[in-house]
Amino acid sequence: MTEKTPKKRVLVGKPGLDGHDRGAKFLAQALRDAGFEVVYTGIRRSPEEIAAAAIQEDVDALGLSSLSGAHMRLFPAVVEALAKAGAPEIPVLGGGVIPDEDILALKAAGIVEIFTPGTPVDIIISAFQDACEKKSAG
Amino acid sequence: MTIDKLLKGLKAWDPRAIGRAISLVENGDDSAEAILSSLDEDLISEATILGITGPPGAGKSTLTNGIISQLRQSRKRIGIIAIDPSSPISGGAILGDRIRMMQHATDQDVVMRSMATRGRLGGLCATAGAAVRIMASCGCSNIIIETVGVGQSEMDIIRLADITLLVLAPGLGDDIQAMKAGLLEVADILVVNKADCKGADILAMDLEAVTRKGSATPTPVSMTVATESKGIAELLDQIEKVDSEHRDSGERQKRRRGAHNQEVLDWCLEILRPRLLAEITKKGLPLLGDPRLKAKKILEEQ
Ligand SMILES: Nc1nc2c(ncn2[C@@H]2O[C@H](COP(=O)(O)OP(=O)(O)O)[C@@H](O)[C@H]2O)c(=O)[nH]1
Ligand SMILES: [Mg+2]
Numbered sequence: 145m146t147e148k149t150p151k152k153r154v155l156v157g158k159p160g161l162d163g164h165d166r167g168a169k170f171l172a173q174a175l176r177d178a179g180f181e182v183v184y185t186g187i188r189r190s191p192e193e194i195a196a197a198a199i200q201e202d203v204d205a206l207g208l209s210s211l212s213g214a215h216m217r218l219f220p221a222v223v224e225a226l227a228k229a230g231a232p233e234i235p236v237l238g239g240g241v242i243p244d245e246d247i248l249a250l251k252a253a254g255i256v257e258i259f260t261p262g263t264p265v266d267i268i269i270s271a272f273q274d275a276c277e278k279k280s281a282g
Numbered sequence: 283m284t285i286d287k288l289l290k291g292l293k294a295w296d297p298r299a300i301g302r303a304i305s306l307v308e309n310g311d312d313s314a315e316a317i318l319s320s321l322d323e324d325l326i327s328e329a330t331i332l333g334i335t336g337p338p339g340a341g342k343s344t345l346t347n348g349i350i351s352q353l354r355q356s357r358k359r360i361g362i363i364a365i366d367p368s369s370p371i372s373g374g375a376i377l378g379d380r381i382r383m384m385q386h387a388t389d390q391d392v393v394m395r396s397m398a399t400r401g402r403l404g405g406l407c408a409t410a411g412a413a414v415r416i417m418a419s420c421g422c423s424n425i426i427i428e429t430v431g432v433g434q435s436e437m438d439i440i441r442l443a444d445i446t447l448l449v450l451a452p453g454l455g456d457d458i459q460a461m462k463a464g465l466l467e468v469a470d471i472l473v474v475n476k477a478d479c480k481g482a483d484i485l486a487m488d489l490e491a492v493t494r495k496g497s498a499t500p501t502p503v504s505m506t507v508a509t510e511s512k513g514i515a516e517l518l519d520q521i522e523k524v525d526s527e528h529r530d531s532g533e534r535q536k537r538r539r540g541a542h543n544q545e546v547l548d549w550c551l552e553i554l555r556p557r558l559l560a561e562i563t564k565k566g567l568p569l570l571g572d573p574r575l576k577a578k579k580i581l582e583e584q
Contacts, residue, residue, distance in 0.1 A: 150309035151373070151400065176374035181398045186381035193387040197380060200394055202301035230298060 333443025
């Protein structure tokens with residue numbers, strides 16, 4: 145339309161039962177400031193709800209935040225929910241207080257990138273950019 | 283997704299195809315025409331389009347959530363288009379209306395789309411209109427457009443609606459007298475939400491006084507507590523009443539025509555803008571001479 149390049153759309157969600165949304169909000173704002181359109185779904189969402197929203201919103205990537213320590217269960221559950229709903233191509237990225245040994249396991253489970261509290265913002269942004277581009281290319 | 287698969291998905295009312303189709307139209311993709319010409323015009327003309335506007339924080343999304351729950355009791359398929367402003371600096375946006383409606387996320391018959399204004403001049407009306415048509419064509423008999431009632435482009439969106447609610451709440455600091463002229467006038471129904479909060483009765487009384495002044499048919503005022511689903515059934519009755527009046531009086535057709543013309547105009551401008559810009563750039567116009575005169579000449583050449 146008015147601009148040539150399609151806008152990147154991402155969804156930021158927080159699965160699990162803990163009520164901390166600091167990480168998710170930080171991520172949403174950082175992405176917004178980098179020019180992304182960010183669908184924010186708030187806290188305490190089930191993996192199925194997040195997957196359904198991502199599909200309806202036709203996002204290019206999905207960012208998850210978890211501070212509860214339940215990431216090993218919840219992040220892969222979102223990847224599975226997406227596959228089950230017929231959208232395995234939507235890349236999932238995750239952030240939170242995640243120990244090194246879990247990172248490899250999460251990547252093996254299909255999470256394309258993991259961020260921890262020390263990760264600089266521009267690394268996060270460019271990871272989302274890459275993920276979005278790979279998706280629209282493939 | 284190939285275009286064939288997408289069109290098949292739309293025929294099957296698949297939420298995934300709906301989401302994709304809206305993106306393609308929103309991004310001005312070449313496939314937009316194939317998508318838009320495949321739609322079911324009968325379903326589009328039958329659908330009821332409800333506009334919900336009002337200041338930020340009034341409870342529009344929460345109210346929408348309550349309306350969805352109520353309408354789902356009669357097994358209707360619902361479409362929601364929630365529009366939020368893009369940041370003028372980064373061009374990005376946070377689209378947070380879903381937060382209040384997540385209880386319906388896995389309901390296959392509630393199709394929701396968040397949309398950013400993308401700083402368009404007008405163009406938003408064209409793309410939001412297309413989203414309405416896609417949803418209606420995919421079986422959504424009720425479509426709700428939520429938009430913040432502040433900017434002009436957001437107000438234009440409301441023209442797409444058959445019926446418009448203006449949602450207000452006490453404590454938002456809105457002085458009714460000072461309220462943007464036009465905002466009260468576009469509304470078919472005024473909703474005082476947060477009726478559980480102090481000041482709601484006074485706000486409702488003030489509104490009634492304002493709409494009575496100089497009008498034989500004052501705008502109805504409804505009170506709701508969206509967070510507790512209170513007053514929603516009554517509000518829907520009121521909406522139905524206004525809707526049937528509009529159908530009988532020809533107002534509905536009149537609005538549809540006005541909206542349609544607006545959408546066509548919007549698309550004309552969307553299509554013309556890049557072409558004209560290319561033409562102007564190509565010409566390498568001299569700095570001397572009046573811009574308006576040059577514009578006229580370029581348009582005549584087209
Ligand atoms: N007390 C009270 N709070 C409400 C009511 N409706 C919405 N809210 C709250 O008002 C805030 C804004 O609501 P939201 O639906 O996001 O408003 P919007 O910006 O107009 O879409 C939220 O914290 C809601 O929980 C209500 O009827 N009563
Ligand atoms: Mg809202």
